[in-house]
Amino acid sequence: MVRGTTGGSRVGQGARRPELRLPPLEPWAGDGLEPDGDYDGLEFADADLTGQDAAGARFMDCALRGCAVDGTKLRHARVLDTALTGFRGVGTDLSEATLRDVELTDPRLGGTQLHGAVLERVVVRGGKIDYLNLRMARLRDVVFESCVLVEPDFGGARLERVEFVDCALKGADFTGATLKDVDLRGAAPLEIARGLDRLSGAVIGTGQLLDLAPVLAAALGIRVE
Template structure:
């Protein structure tokens, strides 16, 4: 097992993949998909509809924009440089899954269960992200989530150096959620994140927004 220490407080378990064990395969996400010990590099799979499972698989530089994949089970999977813009991934179970430098503007992502999910350097602006259950940790690092809607169980969901400007939260749970290093300009729904951690500087900057959400009227003088 390989662990990545992101901060003093946060460590994520990485996918268990040995590149020497992977077999090159063409991109094919239409219909029933069963990929094991596969490495896929390149290919246009835009607007496909499919379902299935990926196990110990690496997918790189594939165009999945507009694709609809549901349900989808992923275990020990790496996505790198994918285009998932305006796609739909629903009923997703993700265990030790890593997204690296993916473009996913307008993505509709529904996670039934997320266990050690790590998204690094991804563009998720205008997306909709719903999480039913977190086991372990979910980490967004250096991601853009501008105007993104994020709902559900946000327990142990960590945002490191992310842009959450104009994002909207509706959290059912948020114990262990951490937003301390992220941008919160005009971020809405923070009052639903009971148990989440923010910095003192952030608390001062979002005080008026929190007061408004609580039904208070803020007036000077």
């Protein structure tokens, strides 16, 4: 069941955040990304990666700052121990990718495809992401902090130790999702379009419960007069 709380206590075990300690980085001097490429200890500064194909690539101990990623293909990519700052673009394909020990700061993204992806020890801090597709993804130790998520799709996803901290969650879809130790108390507003019946394993505040009451009543077929 969805548990209400007056604050103070945590839901289960809190999310573990990444602790990035990047080594000295070398500037990336390539002409473009390559499928199955191996990028280690590099800094990508203000790179235009629009439409490039890096499916299956590995980014390890890297920093990507101010990069344009419109339509960039990163399917099956592995992004490890890496800082992503100021990402901007529409239609970036990270489907079935692995993100581990990653900090994503101030993104401006739309229609990002992360369906079937694995996210572990990831922080999304600041920025705005519209229509984030996380269907069938696995999220463990993930924090959404001070960001705006518009119509994110968690359909069929598995969320464990996921926190929303000072985060706007608008029109979220949790259809078929499985939640464990998910803390929604820091989401304001908290707007759930679909999947209210899948919120077992989440914790919300009493004020949020009152805000969701009309939607819950409608989902249960209760008429309020």
